[in-house]
Amino acid sequence: MRVFTAALATETNTFAPVPTGLASFKDREYFPAGQHPDHITGSAGPLWALREVSAAKGWTVIEGMVASAQPGGTTTRQAYETLRDELLADLRAALPVDMALIGLHGAMVADGYDDCEGDMLARVRALVGPDAVVGAEIDPHNHLSKAMVQHADVLVSFKEYPHTDVLERGRELVALCEATAQRRIRPVAAVVDCRMVVPFHTTRQPARGLVDRIQAMEGRDGVLSISLTHGFSLGDVQDMGTKVLVYCDGMASPAAALAQAQTLAQTLADEIIGMRDQLAVRYLSIDEALDAALAFDGAPVVLADRADNPGSGAPGDSTFILRRMLERGITGAAIGPMWDPVAVRTAFEAGEGARLTLRVGGKIGPASGDPLDLACTVKALRTEHQMAGLSGAPIAVGDAAWVEAAGVDIVLISLRRQATGTNVFTDLGCELSQRKIVVVKSAQHFHASFAKVAKQVLYVGAPGAATPFLHTLDYRKIQRPIWPLDAVDAVK
Numbered sequence: 388m389r390v391f392t393a394a395l396a397t398e399t400n401t402f403a404p405v406p407t408g409l410a411s412f413k414d415r416e417y418f419p420a421g422q423h424p425d426h427i428t429g430s431a432g433p434l435w436a437l438r439e440v441s442a443a444k445g446w447t448v449i450e451g452m453v454a455s456a457q458p459g460g461t462t463t464r465q466a467y468e469t470l471r472d473e474l475l476a477d478l479r480a481a482l483p484v485d486m487a488l489i490g491l492h493g494a495m496v497a498d499g500y501d502d503c504e505g506d507m508l509a510r511v512r513a514l515v516g517p518d519a520v521v522g523a524e525i526d527p528h529n530h531l532s533k534a535m536v537q538h539a540d541v542l543v544s545f546k547e548y549p550h551t552d553v554l555e556r557g558r559e560l561v562a563l564c565e566a567t568a569q570r571r572i573r574p575v576a577a578v579v580d581c582r583m584v585v586p587f588h589t590t591r592q593p594a595r596g597l598v599d600r601i602q603a604m605e606g607r608d609g610v611l612s613i614s615l616t617h618g619f620s621l622g623d624v625q626d627m628g629t630k631v632l633v634y635c636d637g638m639a640s641p642a643a644a645l646a647q648a649q650t651l652a653q654t655l656a657d658e659i660i661g662m663r664d665q666l667a668v669r670y671l672s673i674d675e676a677l678d679a680a681l682a683f684d685g686a687p688v689v690l691a692d693r694a695d696n697p698g699s700g701a702p703g704d705s706t707f708i709l710r711r712m713l714e715r716g717i718t719g720a721a722i723g724p725m726w727d728p729v730a731v732r733t734a735f736e737a738g739e740g741a742r743l744t745l746r747v748g749g750k751i752g753p754a755s756g757d758p759l760d761l762a763c764t765v766k767a768l769r770t771e772h773q774m775a776g777l778s779g780a781p782i783a784v785g786d787a788a789w790v791e792a793a794g795v796d797i798v799l800i801s802l803r804r805q806a807t808g809t810n811v812f813t814d815l816g817c818e819l820s821q822r823k824i825v826v827v828k829s830a831q832h833f834h835a836s837f838a839k840v841a842k843q844v845l846y847v848g849a850p851g852a853a854t855p856f857l858h859t860l861d862y863r864k865i866q867r868p869i870w871p872l873d874a875v876d877a878v879k
Contacts, residue, residue: 388444388568391481391515392437393420393451393474394490395507396430398528400621400700401496402860403460403852404752405803409469411456414802415783418453420477426780429550430455432524432557433488440561451477453490457803458700467497471507478514486520486564487511490557493529493544494619501624501864505534512538522564524557526550527587528619530626536576540567542632544614546598547589549807549835553778563612563634574611575637577648579656581629583870584618584857585666590834593662601655609636609647613655620857621699627865631655663870668693670848670855673711680824681717685842687825689833694851695755696830698805701853702726703828706748706756708849709795712824713759718794721819722826724774724784724811728801734765734788741765745790747797754852761792767815772800775808777835782807789815796822805829808836 397407416428427435431453441448452474456462478487489511495503504525512521522541527548529535535542543560545552566572587594601613616630633652637644659666670693671679680688695705703726712720730747737743742764749758765788772787785801789812796817806827812819819825819840827833830853838844848855857872868875 388446388485390446390486391449391478391484392434392488393477394430394453395470395474396492397456398458398492398494399461399496401461401623402621403700405460405702407456407459407462409466411459412454415457416455420451423450423453427554427778429778430490432553433490433560435554436557436561449481458698462497464498467503475510484515484519485568487515489523491523491525493525494622496622496624502532502534505532508535508538520564520568522560524560527615527617529616530622530624531616531630532626541574543612548587549777549832551777551835573637574634575641575644575648577633577652579631579652581656581660582875583629583663584620585629585663586617587615593665611636621853623862623864625864628869668846670846673708673849676845676847679845683843686823687819687841688843689837689841690826691846692826692828692849693830693846694849694854695828696805696853697803698832699830699853701851702751702755703803704748704750704755705851706759708826712795713793719822720824721796721817721822723798724800724806726803727799731786731788731799731801734790735768737765739765739768763790763792766791769815774811777807789817806833
């Protein structure tokens with residue numbers, strides 16, 4: 388069997404101020420055809436799963452380009468079309484193929500393309516023809532479109548949030564697509580739109596139990612795969628929102644499989660709608676969060692600055708929480724990683740042990756707050772710093788500086804990244820166990836690593852480019868009504 392695999396992924400915050408261009412992909416992950424490294428990356432689940440099994444199965448696997456960018460603002464037309472066309476050229480050179488398995492995100496928006504993944508899958512299908520199997524692994528924070536479902540035989544999204552199951556879902560995709568290619572199964576898809584947008588934190592109930600039950604259903608009684616689309620609320624596009632995607636086996640009867648899939652998708656959607664208030668995250672104001680952390684008997688308390696999460700397209704340089712900690716005279720606190728290449732460069736020029744006035748954060752726009760001019764001590768510097776990623780592979784954060792100002796430790800980085808590994812602090816020498824408060828620039832992916840040291844986790848609703856307060860956003864394209872912006876009781 389000849390199999391092609393490649394990846395092109397980013398998550399687009401259409402309200403974010405920083406556009407996503409070619410440099411954003413090359414800063415994070417860009418590997419031309421055949422040059423993917425010897426470790427898994429976040430968008431290459433299908434590629435890595437194929438590497439695991441191809442030799443034993445005697446398959447010929449052709450690896451195309453793999454590229455992904457840190458979530459950001461709208462992708463430039465040049466970046467999308469250039470990378471899309473490179474991936475398609477790799478596929479064209481590999482033809483004919485029996486399967487094409489692509490790593491995508493599902494919420495990539497480019498200038499002129501509100502549905503990049505639908506566009507990509509349509510072009511892949513046109514190249515490989517109707518008989519080849521097309522599959523894609525996607526992020527659950529996707530905008531599941533009709534075009535995506537139409538042009539792929541199988542779509543599989545991560546189930547865990549934090550997304551710790553990239554490889555597991557890649558393996559699932561490979562197995563389902565292999566069975567489809569061998570005509571052992573015939574996936575038939577049904578989608579139900581829940582008319583809401585809500586996260587599924589699998590670190591807590593009720594999402595944990597829901598996902599466990601869904602996984603128990605797969606592979607039984609004709610149910611092949613179930614994917615929950617959380618939706619990505621910061622993407623102002625027509626298809627934004629929470630949806631349920633079910634595949635049933637139509638080998639015996641496509642019509643019966645469709646009816647089964649529709650019934651199950653509707654049942655799950657009704658259940659999810661009923662638990663939406665429990666799924667929603669409770670965000671504290673900055674002072675509420677700081678008060679709760681200081682009153683808590685234990686340390687450290689981790690505060691998630693969701694509104695400035697680079698993983699949701701925010702700059703990662705906002706100063707709102709840092710400013711308030713300094714104003715209140717809070718000490719024994721740490722915050723990071725903050726994206727500030729200028730401050731990092733200045734700290735490197737000064738050197739370890741130096742004391743200087745450093746302008747920190749607040750550089751991108753109003754949603755980042757005002758910069759802070761702080762009397763700092765440079766505690767540690769590291770070139771080419773890394774932190775642990777969700778897949779286990781290291782993530783480059785560029786040059787990094789640990790500085791201290793008035794009893795608050797600040798980790799500054801030169802490449803924009805969200806907090807996924809505690810070692811972004813500890814490898815610089817900043818021990819989190821000795822801090823009362825640790826503020827992380829992340830929405831939920833921090834949880835996989837930081838929950839191991841945190842005595843309590845709180846979610847903060849500070850201002851920022853990735854605000855959780857959706858009513859403050861100027862939506863123009865999404866379908867209304869949608870909860871929580873509007874009252875929606877049920878979906879039929």
